[in-house]
Amino acid sequence: MPRSGYEAGLKMIMMMEEQTTNTEKIQEQVLGEILRRNARTEYLRRFLHGQTDLKLFKKNVPIVTYEDIKPYIDRIANGEPSDILLDEPVVQFYRSSGTSGGQPKLIPATAELANKWSISFTLVRSVMTKHFGDLDQAGKRMELMFTGPEIETPSGLKATSVSTSRFKESGFRTILSKLYTSPIETIFCSDTKQSMYCQLLAGLIQREEVVMFGSVFASTVLRAIKFLEDYWQELCSNIKTGQISDWIIDSECRNAASLIMNPNPELAHSIEKICSCKSWEGIIRKVWPKAKYISALTTGVMRQYTTELEFYGGGLPLVSCIYASSEAICGINLEPLSKPSDVFYTFLPNMAYFEFLPMKKDYVTISQDQAQFDGVSHHESEMKTNNEDTEPVDLVNVKPGQCYELLVTTSAGLYRYRVGDILMVSGFHNNTPQFQFVERQNVILSIYVDKTSEADLLKAVTEAKTLLDPLGFILTGFTSYADTSSTPGHYVLFWELKGKEGNNIKELDPKIMLECCSKMEELLNYTYKIHRKENAIAALEIRVVKQGTFVALMDYYVSKGASLSQYKAPSCIKSKEALKILDSRVIGKFFSPKIPM
Template structure:
């Protein structure tokens, strides 16, 4: 997008948000007119396209409700059992935040929506930072996952893999990015990461933006650099990549860019060989204007450590999207990650919202009983209220529960703005109580504040409900890091015990009642050695997740994943008393 073209994008945003209700109604009418004759919609609408009939007769559904139709198409049946336009393939969700990967239909017309969304989401960024494409390169960490071919011959791939496979993207890659296509498609994630970081260092004077899809991936890259910078300096000095990199594509890419550069190697060594890596990103890439990645939702836990490495550089979450639909953009890219709100654009999908009980202190099971509540339209949501997002798209999703809980924070013209609260029903539970992702994050945030004065950072956490004994109890896995130095000294056990107590005091009412009645036993924090959550990420990647899409589960259910963390525990601490 040209630097003088962002004004056109901003103008389009104003028009879309001003006419939000009209555009939503027109979009729904278009979707229904096109798809009313499908097997699925004909059951409910009998060929009609009336909005009120749609709301009255078409049910609110989950993926499991549509899965039989999607499976039939994947196995070779015609697309019009679900959608009139031919399905050209499937997006495959990550499967790490809420269960097994899902297959989301793609139609030929979906690409146009994606292009518009990219233009609109980039416009506010260009307004504040200028068009980085005109002045340098993006150092973005990009990864793919294997493409699956369904029995019908249709391809199923992650959204990012689909983007990186596009011929248009491959054409602009050498000009706009530091990574090479061979490194992006390398089947060995660790080798891919090493090479992308190395190429970013070699081109450090051209880098004007750093990032990846998620904050977790950016952090994984910085930690990998922290462990391997000496080896990379040796490579740069010699002009040859490490023999440890065995992938032929990566080696060929390295040969095309590398030449002996002792001066650059010495400079990078002098920067990296320091007591603290606080602000290291700005030192290594002095022309960088911002770090782009999703820092909201489950990624919130990474912002403190990411800000440590990127001190002085804004963390920018440009947009809100999922495998099912593109949804909204951040109109204020300079705001703090904790304050990010996304403006939902009415031309991207037909949006509805299931109202949820609004008291954050209520347990999740009290908040989620909304089966008897009618969904509301985009322009009729209320400020400060929480909703579960429904989407209706041109690709065969009708009144589909995305699984995200959003809270209305304001309006831009007539379009609401939302903060991402949590994934619905991603919760930890021992008995009848349920602690949501948001409740857990709040409790951890309260507890980790005790570590700040001691010079420690909580880099990662997850949880699970240990019901191997009676009563069961909550277990939190914490990985800690010192602000200075690579090693982690032992934290005072008294402080960790106080962290356990602080967490319990911060949890919701139902948990506290059950704890006092000994229905739930004392909360436990297990401190794991550094690198444990990298090993957890590696496990999920080995099972098919992409580094680009990986989301650390808030609650672990996999026995194999629990074994990985339990085998690395270096300290166990329990809350000494019931919360007040």
């Protein structure tokens, strides 16, 4: 970052300190400005009748889901003026990935929202500078970046992912060659295989300059490592000869590679020596010796990849920088050196108006102290049981230890919108709450009247997979679905395993796998166990799939329009086509041999 940019980052941190101190005032100002500009839109006029009173907003404006506002978004996409929903012109749509539990959504995007994204990225970089030094002066970031498809709506407005929109900005292109290893042509290559190959090639050629390795999600980082496992010999051959492989047919990728490639047998030999080792433990640190951390989201469903990332990272910190979605920028991680299980995000009160709906559950499991994918442990946080309707609370009125569903109101046309994320208050920074991400609200398994949440499922898998640790296995991916094709139905878990040494999986011990099934059932909730005892639910099943299955699953969702940068493996499979991919690669089936106590 140029000196002026560095100083701008310091100013951002000072601004954040001021805003997190004056949280209540800032939140009132944010909502007041949103209402001042949008109260007379067709949507809000139904509830506010042109008024801008904050209390009237909370009394009259309903809490909504995407389906409630989709008709308005569709009308804008089809050519109606955007002022039916918001005052500021819609300049494009952000397109959600749709892989975490639903169909892709179109979220209105404005120039103001794009500016907020730029501010948040500057703030994140400033926090990283505080903890890791000025990376802009130290070297380059090897961030695997991929674009998603861009569609054009009937109105002529474009719809694409947040990350793709960012990559298209002139400011990003200006800093790219100085701060990142990947040429812009490789990022915009529509063939993800060619893009991955060329980005890895560029990162290997510049290996001595790399000070950060990562991508948006942990799953994408691991995809890159698996790709390197398959192609390191070919990549080294390219580096040795200074010529890129013939199958890279994207002309812009080839041209970009030719600008940084020269025959370098010495570099190729160094990489070959590292990659030809029996075990790839610590491979990221070995290949990129100056890397200071791995940047990737490891919270929520991404926590399942923590153990594998730590295995490949060789002790490098795993940093989850920001909590955001297509709908809103919410918070940043001010303590990037925290363990993945301890990551919490400090909300930014100027980014949106935030409300929180208290959860009406008996309990929820939060990952903290119990041995799990990342080798850390758990405690259970008690939640209030309330049979009465609950009212949302403001950002400043949330309670530590309590779990909430997040609602956002933004200047881009979302009002009291249910994002679908469940968060737990872990503390405060100044007067602003800090939250841990717990789970997605809408991702559950259910056969009868049982309901297993994403957090409960992850806890059960986490505990069960520890039975395989002594055998040298790593669980590289899992998902689930509720099989109701027979009566009674049962839970099915797909597990992909690999050995810590070599690519060939060792022979599975059926006895241990049966124990894994039983262990999972023991950890599921009381309702599940009651209905298992009554034979309303059949025995839980684990289906072990061959290696590469979850890469194939990722490829499927990418082929359907998900950006590789945004891809999140679903905890619960809804797609019949995706289920066929999994079932076609099953190499072992195991059922719980006993009813849980």
